[in-house]
Amino acid sequence: MSAYPDVKFITSAYRPEQLLADRGLEVAVAGRSNSGKSSAINAIVGRKGLARTSKTPGRTQLINFFGLAPERRLVDLPGYGYARVAPPVRRHWQTLMEHYFSQRRSLRALLLIVDIRRGLTDFDWQMMDWAAAAQRPVAVLLTKADKLRRGPALDQRLRVRRSLDPEVPLILFSAVTRQGVDEARRKLNEWLELPQECAGNAGHE
Ligand SMILES: Nc1nc2c(ncn2[C@@H]2O[C@H](COP(=O)(O)OP(=O)(O)OP(=O)(O)O)[C@@H](O)[C@H]2O)c(=O)[nH]1
Numbered sequence: 472m473s474a475y476p477d478v479k480f481i482t483s484a485y486r487p488e489q490l491l492a493d494r495g496l497e498v499a500v501a502g503r504s505n506s507g508k509s510s511a512i513n514a515i516v517g518r519k520g521l522a523r524t525s526k527t528p529g530r531t532q533l534i535n536f537f538g539l540a541p542e543r544r545l546v547d548l549p550g551y552g553y554a555r556v557a558p559p560v561r562r563h564w565q566t567l568m569e570h571y572f573s574q575r576r577s578l579r580a581l582l583l584i585v586d587i588r589r590g591l592t593d594f595d596w597q598m599m600d601w602a603a604a605a606q607r608p609v610a611v612l613l614t615k616a617d618k619l620r621r622g623p624a625l626d627q628r629l630r631v632r633r634s635l636d637p638e639v640p641l642i643l644f645s646a647v648t649r650q651g652v653d654e655a656r657r658k659l660n661e662w663l664e665l666p667q668e669c670a671g672n673a674g675h676e
């Protein structure tokens with residue numbers, strides 16, 4: 472059962488003019504290609520197969536909008552940091568992201584998805600810089616925590632914690648064991664001004 476009974480995929484955008492109407496509130500989900508963004512979205516909303524997951528990195532070059540409740544959205548941003556991306560594709564990504572972060576009034580916050588084994592990379596810092604420039608809060612999910620034993624996972628969290636602003640929440644997460652899912656959902660509901668026992672309504676955009 473989904474935490475958001477009326478959750479649905481709304482649309483994808485490739486160009487700024489294809490973005491949904493800038494109304495209500497949305498939280499953007501960003502991360503390297505293959506970091507586990509789509510899996511995290513599916514785990515948080517409790518709907519398998521809502522966001523497409525894949526073993527081939529770099530597939531999702533679109534901004535995907537999901538409606539959680541009326542005028543409340545989760546936005547799956549295109550993955551980055553994939554080595555074989557051609558320069559024009561990378562430039563397109565850069566322009567699209569700059570536009571999105573600088574213009575999007577409904578953007579409430581950024582949820583950054585980071586593979587725990589890799590830690591924060593240059594592109595992750597770039598995303599956090601854009602969020603900071605737009606004065607939007609950030610939370611970091613250290614995902615695929617199930618891939619490390621408990622000790623190394625806690626060590627890695629401490630390492631990332633030390634490099635981050637103390638105000639940025641850092642959540643150990645796994646789409647497989649569901650560790651951190653409730654905590655991430657609470658953050659999302661807080662940002663989107665949804666009740667913590669979210670039960671959406673029908674007929675939203
Ligand atoms: N063990 C484990 N595997 C995960 C977890 N999250 C994602 N994966 C796997 O990692 C791979 C990539 O996951 P996706 O959710 O598609 O990653 P993504 O960031 O959306 O990838 P792109 O959209 O291609 O950039 C898939 O094979 C997932 O099954 C996790 O928490 N634990």
Ligand SMILES: [Mg+2]
Nearest residue numbers: 508509523531
């Ligand atoms: Mg994806």
